[in-house]
Every structure is written in structure tokens, then in C-alpha cells.
Amino acid sequence: MELNDLTIAEMQDGLRARKFSATELAKAALAAADRAKVMNIFITETHERTLAMAAESDQRFAKGMARPLDGVPVAMKDLFCTKGVRTTAASHILDAFVPTYESTVSANLWRDGAVLLGKTNLDEFAMGSSNETSFFGPVENPWRKLGDARSRVPGGSSGGSAAVVAARIAPGATGTDTGGSIRQPAAFCGIAGIKPTYGRCSRWGIVAFASSLDQAGPMARTVRDCAILLQSMAGYDAKDSTSADLPVPDFATAITGDIRGLKIGIPTEYRVDGMPAEIAAVWDRGAQWLRDAGAEVRPVHLPMTKYALPTYYIVAPAEASSNLARYDGVRFGLRVPGTGDLTGMYEATRGEGFGKEVRRRILIGTYVLSAGYYDAYYLKAQRVRSLIARDFQKAFEQVDALLTPTAPSEAFARGEKSGDPISMYLNDVFTVPASLAGIPGMSVPAGLSGNGLPLGLQVLGRAYDEETVFRVAGVLEQAAAFAAKPEPWWVKP
Amino acid sequence: MGQAVTEPAPQLFDGATGKWEVVIGLEVHAQVSSQSKLFSGAATEFGAEPNSQVSLVDAAMPGMLPVINAYCIEQAVRTGLGLKAAVNLRSVFDRKNYFYPDLPAGYQISQFKQPIVGEGEIFIELADGAVRRVGIERLHLEQDAGKSLHDQHPKFTYVDLNRSGVALMEIVSKPDMRSSEEAGAYVRKLRTILRYLGTCDGNMDQGSMRADVNVSVRKPGGALGTRCEIKNVNSMRFIQQAVEYEARRQIEVIEGGGTIAQETRLYDANTGVTRSMRSKEEAHDYRYFPDPDLLPLVLTQAEVDAIKATLPELPDEKRRRLENELKISPYLAKVLVAEKETADYFEVLVAEAGKRTGKKPAEMGQDSANLLVMELFGLLNKDGRTIEASPVSAAALAGLLALRLDGTISGLASKEVLAEMFATGKDAASVVDEKGLRQVSDTGEIERLVDQAIADNPKQLAQFKAGKETMLGFFVGQVMKMSQGRANPAVVNDLLRKKLAG
Numbered sequence: 001m002e003l004n005d006l007t008i009a010e011m012q013d014g015l016r017a018r019k020f021s022a023t024e025l026a027k028a029a030l031a032a033a034d035r036a037k038v039m040n041i042f043i044t045e046t047h048e049r050t051l052a053m054a055a056e057s058d059q060r061f062a063k064g065m066a067r068p069l070d071g072v073p074v075a076m077k078d079l080f081c082t083k084g085v086r087t088t089a090a091s092h093i094l095d096a097f098v099p100t101y102e103s104t105v106s107a108n109l110w111r112d113g114a115v116l117l118g119k120t121n122l123d124e125f126a127m128g129s130s131n132e133t134s135f136f137g138p139v140e141n142p143w144r145k146l147g148d149a150r151s152r153v154p155g156g157s158s159g160g161s162a163a164v165v166a167a168r169i170a171p172g173a174t175g176t177d178t179g180g181s182i183r184q185p186a187a188f189c190g191i192a193g194i195k196p197t198y199g200r201c202s203r204w205g206i207v208a209f210a211s212s213l214d215q216a217g218p219m220a221r222t223v224r225d226c227a228i229l230l231q232s233m234a235g236y237d238a239k240d241s242t243s244a245d246l247p248v249p250d251f252a253t254a255i256t257g258d259i260r261g262l263k264i265g266i267p268t269e270y271r272v273d274g275m276p277a278e279i280a281a282v283w284d285r286g287a288q289w290l291r292d293a294g295a296e297v298r299p300v301h302l303p304m305t306k307y308a309l310p311t312y313y314i315v316a317p318a319e320a321s322s323n324l325a326r327y328d329g330v331r332f333g334l335r336v337p338g339t340g341d342l343t344g345m346y347e348a349t350r351g352e353g354f355g356k357e358v359r360r361r362i363l364i365g366t367y368v369l370s371a372g373y374y375d376a377y378y379l380k381a382q383r384v385r386s387l388i389a390r391d392f393q394k395a396f397e398q399v400d401a402l403l404t405p406t407a408p409s410e411a412f413a414r415g416e417k418s419g420d421p422i423s424m425y426l427n428d429v430f431t432v433p434a435s436l437a438g439i440p441g442m443s444v445p446a447g448l449s450g451n452g453l454p455l456g457l458q459v460l461g462r463a464y465d466e467e468t469v470f471r472v473a474g475v476l477e478q479a480a481a482f483a484a485k486p487e488p489w490w491v492k493p
Numbered sequence: 494m495g496q497a498v499t500e501p502a503p504q505l506f507d508g509a510t511g512k513w514e515v516v517i518g519l520e521v522h523a524q525v526s527s528q529s530k531l532f533s534g535a536a537t538e539f540g541a542e543p544n545s546q547v548s549l550v551d552a553a554m555p556g557m558l559p560v561i562n563a564y565c566i567e568q569a570v571r572t573g574l575g576l577k578a579a580v581n582l583r584s585v586f587d588r589k590n591y592f593y594p595d596l597p598a599g600y601q602i603s604q605f606k607q608p609i610v611g612e613g614e615i616f617i618e619l620a621d622g623a624v625r626r627v628g629i630e631r632l633h634l635e636q637d638a639g640k641s642l643h644d645q646h647p648k649f650t651y652v653d654l655n656r657s658g659v660a661l662m663e664i665v666s667k668p669d670m671r672s673s674e675e676a677g678a679y680v681r682k683l684r685t686i687l688r689y690l691g692t693c694d695g696n697m698d699q700g701s702m703r704a705d706v707n708v709s710v711r712k713p714g715g716a717l718g719t720r721c722e723i724k725n726v727n728s729m730r731f732i733q734q735a736v737e738y739e740a741r742r743q744i745e746v747i748e749g750g751g752t753i754a755q756e757t758r759l760y761d762a763n764t765g766v767t768r769s770m771r772s773k774e775e776a777h778d779y780r781y782f783p784d785p786d787l788l789p790l791v792l793t794q795a796e797v798d799a800i801k802a803t804l805p806e807l808p809d810e811k812r813r814r815l816e817n818e819l820k821i822s823p824y825l826a827k828v829l830v831a832e833k834e835t836a837d838y839f840e841v842l843v844a845e846a847g848k849r850t851g852k853k854p855a856e857m858g859q860d861s862a863n864l865l866v867m868e869l870f871g872l873l874n875k876d877g878r879t880i881e882a883s884p885v886s887a888a889a890l891a892g893l894l895a896l897r898l899d900g901t902i903s904g905l906a907s908k909e910v911l912a913e914m915f916a917t918g919k920d921a922a923s924v925v926d927e928k929g930l931r932q933v934s935d936t937g938e939i940e941r942l943v944d945q946a947i948a949d950n951p952k953q954l955a956q957f958k959a960g961k962e963t964m965l966g967f968f969v970g971q972v973m974k975m976s977q978g979r980a981n982p983a984v985v986n987d988l989l990r991k992k993l994a995g
Contacts, residue, residue, distance in 0.1 A: 081556045094555065101549060103556060205556040211785035240558050241787050319785050322588050325599020326553040330652065342650075346592055369590070369780035378782060 022071030026054035070113030078119035090134035093353030103205025120160030131159025142486035146452035155185030162189035180431025187406035187456025198438035199244035202237030210316040227251035254467035255474035260294030265399035269305035289479035314381035321365025406456035499623035504672030518668035531660035532559030543653035553597035578613025595639035608633035628667035819858030845891030893921035
């Protein structure tokens with residue numbers, strides 16, 4: 001069996017049994033990365049560091065002092081600051097930025113022995129749903145439509161992380177999810193990914209997009225692998241005032257395969273007009289799988305759903321417009337002198353440093369916070385956000401988890417939506433409500449479309465109840481038995 | 494409060510069209526006394542090498558997050574309680590967005606709609622003894638910005654981020670002041686209270702306290718005029734000068750047929766004038782919104798009560814106690830409480846003197862106050878020293894006071910002893926012994942001197958006998974002179990009366 005085909009759980013077993021070494025795993029991963037360059041998955045490769053970390057893992061195995069994730073290669077979304085390794089947020093404005101510090105989430109992974117496998121591409125500052133806004137160019141989805149050689153987008157913003165896992169380069173990767181940036185690319189690339197409850201993972205050291213929404217999470221090929229990674233990533237961090245001071249449960253043991261008696265809600269409002277029949281079908285199939293497994297499936301109402309997307313596109317840009325003010329050319333990152341005076345320097349630096357989508361969102365955010373517009377936009381959006389959260393609370397009084405499609409379509413072709421921001425934003429329609437409510441959501445591969453492209457189902461749970469989410473997702477995964485792999489067209493014979 | 498408040502005596506300015514009244518409100522920025530910054534662990538020491546006290550958070554590096562410094566919160570609550578203000582159990586930190594090189598994040602974390610402290614009050618006393626109440630509108634916490642250095646390079650501005658993130662309390666008064674004197678008295682009183690509380694060191698020359706001064710003018714009793722805000726005035730004197738200049742300027746504009754535009758102005762201490770900085774139209778749109786990196790700040794009443802229990806006695810209460818319980822004159826009491834260091838010194842002085850003499854504070858309060866204010870202050874002033882740098886400690890001064898109260902030395906000798914203590918740092922008893930200044934109360938020895946004085950001055954004796962009672966003083970003086978000031982004046986008086994009458 002190919003080392004790269006192994007899941008994290010299998011790698012852990014093999015490493016412990018000394019069937020292969022961390023260095024062998026690292027070399028296999030690096031070789032796979034080299035073969036897949038055409039997909040533009042990595043912004044920064046870290047060959048030396050990868051091998052050095054793997055060697056350290058091997059030493060610990062030799063001493064019998066191995067840690068939980070020792071030797072497991074993990075690709076990091078290039079939004080996590082990594083000490084001594086360039087961290088760009090896929091932006092020109094940070095394209096030479098090398099942090100002197102390590103994000104809490106990545107530090108937690110290294111503490112447990114994981115091996116850094118490069119920094120993956122993303123939408124610039126995580127703003128996008130297709131990975132086409134990256135300053136470093138788009139990432140290509142390893143999956144292609146049957147009989148169509150055109151590039152498909154991997155989804156976004158964690159497109160590089162989704163692709164690196166789907167292409168069997170890394171068994172797992174980190175993502176961040178602000179409005180669906182883990183779940184939608186996971187669905188587009190046929191892998192699993194969870195956005196945990198807001199506050200479960202520390203945001204310290206993650207380049208901020210929208211602070212009240214940003215949340216880190218794992219992406220891997222199995223539900224169990226996601227649980228294993230999240231176990232290391234999660235935990236209270238005194239450096240992040242919004243991180244939750246709660247014990248981290250054992251996520252993997254929550255995957256019991258038994259959901260008998262569990263109540264699962266199907267939100268009626270998610271059956272949107274014009275939903276493709278294939279999406280509706282996979283959703284119905286998912287509901288049936290859960291019923292077959294002994295769950296009680298029933299419709300629930302989330303009446304505020306239709307306001308979620310407009311609310312999100314006020315709150316997130318508002319926070320972003322402020323969060324991105326620090327990229328001013330003064331202390332770090334790109335500086336373009338412009339006309340030479342202060343305003344000229346600001347304008348030239350930010351004008352050249354930020355791409356079109358980032359500039360668009362800064363403008364939207366600045367607008368909705370401006371005097372005279374604040375009440376009509378930002379304040380109202382915050383009120384609606386509370387109502388959306390209340391919708392979920394009420395639903396969770398009746399059911400233990402919700403089942404929805406992850407995205408309204410399969411992966412689309414590159415360029416198909418990039419000229420139309422509204423249609424691009426609509427990609428987040430099923431993921432954004434949970435982001436606004438701060439609740440956990442996981443995407444699991446549920447099958448292939450008629451075009452041979454993966455489709456995902458989303459499980460939503462109560463705040464801090466990732467365990468139920470994992471449990472339900474595990475049952476879906478088992479029922480779906482998703483074994484399809486993308487054809488490795490990128491490997492030259 | 495039970496303070497007798499006097500109606501405002503407005504400072505009236507003469508204009509061509511008659512009298513004008515000035516209306517003043519102050520926003521004082523007081524740096525919180527704290528070892529570390531409001532949202533980071535970086536140090537706050539004054540005068541450190543540029544950019545040596547800057548954490549990753551203060552420099553707004555990507556991915557950095559603020560964490561509230563609990564001590565700064567406690568200090569703000571303490572200040573609120575000291576200003577007799579309502580403490581808001583729930584407050585919110587907002588972002589105030591604007592671009593400037595010394596503002597690394599592109600926003601300042603401040604409190605806009607929900608400050609930590611609400612309405613309170615301060616009582617000020619004016620030169621004529623009038624007491625005025627000035628309302629406090631609010632107190633909120635915010636971060637300071639860094640400092641732009643424009644004089645380090647011909648073409649570039651340098652930025653020092655040491656101050657970036659330092660905790661400030663912005664204390665906003667109501668527009669309750671009606672004269673430059675009141676504005677000055679307000680800032681002085683606020684400073685005193687902050688220093689009593691230990692929440693701000695009040696060092697205006699180090700920038701620990703600075704004020705934005707809002708000034709408008711109106712015809713006495715008329716509707717409020719349009720105000721101008723004079724930014725960042727950093728001394729008591731400048732605050733008063735800025736008010737005076739600004740009031741006159743506004744009167745001139747209005748009487749010249751113009752109108753006052755709401756604007757931000759700067760006070761130039763060199764020329765004594767204010768000039769326009771930016772108009773209302775140019776004012777920033779700060780796009781305030783709640784900082785999503787910080788949860789709302791929630792305090793419990795129990796936490797507030799616990800802080801309240803540790804509040805020190807504040808100047809107004811102390812002054813009342815000094816007057817009522819220690820029987821100290823209003824003037825001296827006012828002087829004693831004006832500076833925390835003086836008040837602290839005085840408390841030790843009274844306590845130590847009590848230990849030495851067994852007397853109750855009320856029996857020696859006035860004597861203690863007199864010794865400190867009338868005598869030690871004189872020596873300190875002559876030397877240009879503050880009370881903290883006094884070579885005579887409170888305990889040492891109490892030693893002197895005790896010798897004086899128990900009659901060991903005379904009041905006259907006491908001055909000499911204090912001067913020697915001041916010069917040498919020796920204690921009172923040693924100086925008295927060395928100089929042989931111990932007062933003579935031995936009637937035998939004094940009787941001998943009295944007899945001699947009477948024998949030496951027959952003419953004066955005759956005058957006394959003829960009914961000129963005031964000649965007693967002459968004889969007392971003679972005896973004191975012969976004893977080199979050591980004779981106990983009470984004993985001398987007694988004996989003289991007896992002998993002269995005989």
C-alpha cells in the first residue's frame with residue numbers, strides 16, 4: 001500500500017508498530033507534493049523543516065517517547081503564523097512576511113509531534129469561496145468533471161488544504177472557517193472537515209479576517225482523522241480572550257457508530273429555490289442513512305435562514321475592514337512609497353498590496369460602519385445575528401443535530417463565478433448560518449455527482465457539542481462509504 | 494456629600510457688546526498607574542529607549558490579540574469610586590478606526606457607548622473660599638497611541654511605540670466650569686484625588702495627565718454657544734491660559750459678526766494662542782464598533798465592593814476629619830490635604846507624636862500642623878525641596894514636637910533645633926543636648942535671674958509700679974535673654990508677677 005494513501009489513524013498505527021518511519025512518511029509526502037506542483041497547492045514549501053521535524057519524531061520513536069501525532073505530516077493553511085516560515089495570507093502585502101512567533105494551533109500540533117508539510121494556498125486573507133483570489137494564483141481541484149479537462153476550483157478559502165488532502169499529498173491539513181472556508185472546500189474536494197464551535201481553537205497567531213467568526217479546524221479524509229487532529233488543535237488559550245475555558249473532550253471516542261434514538265433535524269428553509277436536484281437527492285439520501293441507523297429524523301424550522309447571507313456580508317467585511325487596517329506599510333509587509341507623503345504611501349501600499357476582492361470587502365466594511373449607516377447596516381446585522389443564533393437554540397431544544405447539504409453545487413469550473421461576486425457569495429448559503437451562530441459544523445463526503453464530482457453533507461451541532469457532530473458524521477461516512485479518488489491526472493507518466 | 498456648594502461666580506469677559514460668560518468642560522487623559530499595558534504584558538516605564546517596551550500585540554503584528562489587564566480595570570473602578578461615580582457592571586471595548594503611523598493596528602481600543610464608569614462629581618474650592626461642584630460625565634478606558642518623532646531625520650518620521658497600548662483613563666467632566674480658575678482648580682483637584690487613589694501619578698510633565706479643553710462663550714444666562722475643543726494641553730498653567738485666550742478669541746469673532754465653527758484647535762504654549770487643527774467637516778469618521786477580539790467586560794457587585802473596601806480616605810473627607818476631629822484650622826487643613834505626600838507625612842507625624850507624648854490627636858493637631866506647614870515647609874521651600882525629599886522625617890519631626898509639648902525646649906529654641914536637624918539630619922534630642930537648649934524650669938535658677946533683672950532695671954521697675962503693666966513683657970524678655978532662651982517662659986512669667994507685685 002502507498003504510504004500516502006494511509007489515513008492519520010493508520011499512519012499512527014504503522015509508526016508505532018515501526019512499519020515505517022516518520023522520515024519515510026515525510027519523504028513520500030514531499031515527493032507527492034513535487035509531483036503535484038501544477039495544482040499550485042503550496043505557497044511556501046518547507047522541505048528542510050519537514051525532514052528535520054520528521055527526524056525528531058523518529059528520534060522520539062526510537063526513545064519510546066513518541067507523542068500522539070508524532071510523524072504525521074500536516075499541511076498548514078498559510079493563514080497560520082509559523083515562526084521562521086513565511087506566512088502570506090496569500091496576499092502581496094504580506095508576501096515577504098516571516099513571523100517571529102508560532103500560532104497557538106500550529107504550536108499545539110508541533111507539541112504533539114506533527115510534522116509541518118508546507119504552507120497551503122488560500123483565497124487572499126481567506127476572502128473567497130474558490131481560491132481564485134490568491135495573489136499566488138488559483139489552486140486546482142484534484143477532481144475534474146468526467147470527460148472535461150478544464151480546471152475545477154477546490155472551493156475556498158481553504159482550497160490548498162482541501163486539495164492537498166484530496167490529492168493524497170498530506171493525510172491532514174489545517175483550515176480556517178469564517179463563513180464556510182473549511183466545509184465548502186472539503187465538500188468540493190471529497191474530504192471531511194470540521195469547523196468547531198467558535199472559541200474551541202485559539203485564534204492567536206492566525207491572520208485575522210473577521211474576528212467574531214474566524215475559527216480554525218482540521219481537514220482530513222476521514223471523520224476520525226479530523227477528530228484526531230482537532231484533539232491536538234483545540235484548547236483554551238489565555239492569549240485569546242474569546243477562546244473557551246472548557247475541557248476538550250475525547251473526540252475520537254465520540255465516534256461510536258451508534259446514533260440510535262438521536263434526533264436529527266432537517267431545516268426546511270435550507271431547501272432553497274433552484275436547489276439542484278442532485279443536491280436535494282444527496283440530502284434525502286443522507287437523511288435516510290441516519291434513519292436507517294436508528295435516528296429519528298424530523299423537519300425543523302430556522303426561519304431567519306434567508307437573512308444569514310446578507311448579515312454575514314455586513315458583519316464579516318465590517319470586521320475585516322478594521323482588522324486589515326494594520327497592513328499600512330509602516331512596520332512590516334509591503335511598502336510602496338507612492339507620492340512620497342503619508343497618504344500617498346498608504347494609498348499606494350494598500351492599493352497594490354490588496355487584491356480586488358479584499359479591496360471590495362474593505363470598502364463594504366468601511367461603508368457599513370460609517371456614520372449614518374452604522375445603525376441601518378452593522379447594528380441591524382448584529383441584531384439579526386442574535387436572531388439566527390436563537391433559531392438554532394430553539395431547534396436544538398427539539399433535535400440533537402441538523403443535517404444539510406454543505407454547498408449548493410458541486411465544484412464549479414475556474415472562472416465560472418469569479419466575475420460575479422453575488423453568485424460566488426451564494427456558495428456559502430448553507431455554511432454561513434452556523435458561522436454566525438458560532439456552532440460546530442462538519443462536512444463529510446456523501447457521494448459523487450453525475451459529473452463525477454464530490455458532494456458533501458453538513459452536520460451541525462450544539463455549541464461545544466462537537467462530540468455529537470462527530471458521532472453523526474461518522475455514521476454518514478460509514479453509510480456513504482465514499483471510496484472514490486480523483487484520477488491523478490497531474491502525475492506525468 | 495454634605496458639601497456646602499456656592500453658586501458659580503462666572504468669570505465675565507468684557508466685550509464690545511457687554512459681558513460674556515465662558516463655559517468650560519474638560520476631558521482629562523490620565524495614565525493608569527500600572528506596570529504593564531492595557532492589553533499586553535509590555536512594560537510602561539517612562540523614558541525607556543525607543544521601541545524597547547513593545548510587545549507583538551502593541552505593534553499589531555498579524556494574528557495578535559488583546560487580553561485585558563485586570564489590574565488596569567481595578568484601577569479604573571477605584572478611580573470611579575473615588576469620583577463618587579456609578580460603576581457600570583457591564584462595559585464594552587470598541588474600536589476607534591483611523592490611520593496614523595503611531596497607531597499600529599489602525600484602530601485604538603477605547604470605550605465608546607458603554608464606558609466602565611458613569612456619572613460622578615468633584616468638589617473644587619476657589620481662592621475666595623467658594624466651593625463648586627463639577628459633574629463627571631463618564632470615565633472610560635482606552636489605549637494610548639505611540640509617538641511620532643518628526644525631528645530625527647530630515648525626510649522621515651520615526652515612530653516610538655513604547656506608549657502604544659499604555660492604559661489611559663479618559664475622565665470627561667460636564668460643562669460645569671465658568672472660569673479659567675475653576676478649570677485649573679478642577680484639574681488640580683482631580684490630580685490630587687487620583688494620587689490619593691494611587692491610580693495615576695499625575696505627572697503632567699511626563700504626559701501622565703493631559704487635557705482636552707472644551708470652551709464656548711455666551712451672554713450670561715443665555716443659550717450655550719458652539720464649542721471648540723483644544724487638544725492635548727499638558728500643564729495647569731496652559732489650561733488656564735488656553736481658556737482665557739480661546740474665550741477672548743470667540744468673543745472677538747462673534748462680536749465681529751462671525752460665527753464660531755465647531756472645530757478642534759491646538760494650543761501653542763510658546764505664543765499663547767490657539768489655532769485651528771481641523772474643522773468638523775474634516776473630523777474623522779472613527780467607525781466605532783465593538784471590538785470582536787474582546788468580550789464585554791462584566792464585573793460583579795461583589796468585585797466592586799471589594800475594591801471599595803480598599804479605598805483610602807480621600808482629600809475632602811480627610812480635610813473634614815482634620816478640622817472636626819483634630820481641631821485644625823480650615824486653612825491649615827486645606828494645605829495639609831492638597832498633596833497626598835503632605836497628608837501622609839502629617840498622619841505619621843501625628844501618630845508618632847501621640848506615641849511619644851501620650852496625647853490625643855485633637856490635643857496636638859494644630860501644633861503638629863503649625864510645625865509642619867509654618868516651619869518645615871519654610872525650610873523645604875528655601876531649599877527647593879519637596880516633602881518626599883525632606884531631610885527631617887515625620888518621626889524625627891514628631892520627636893521635636895514632643896520635646897516642645899512637654900516643655901523640654903521652648904518654642905524659640907525649637908526653631909533653632911529644627912534648622913539644625915534639617916541641616917545635619919540629626920534627631921531632635923541630640924541637637925538639644927549638643928546645643929544645651931534644654932529649657933530651664935528650675936524655679937531656683939530662674940528666680941536668681943528674675944531678681945537680677947529687677948535689680949538691673951530700676952527705671953523700668955518704677956514704671957511698672959506706676960501702673961505700666963506692659964513692662965512685664967520687658968522683664969520677661971530680659972530674663973529670657975539672660976537664660977539664652979532656655980528659661981521656661983511660663984515659669985518666668987509666674988515668678989516675675991509675684992516679685993514685681995511684692
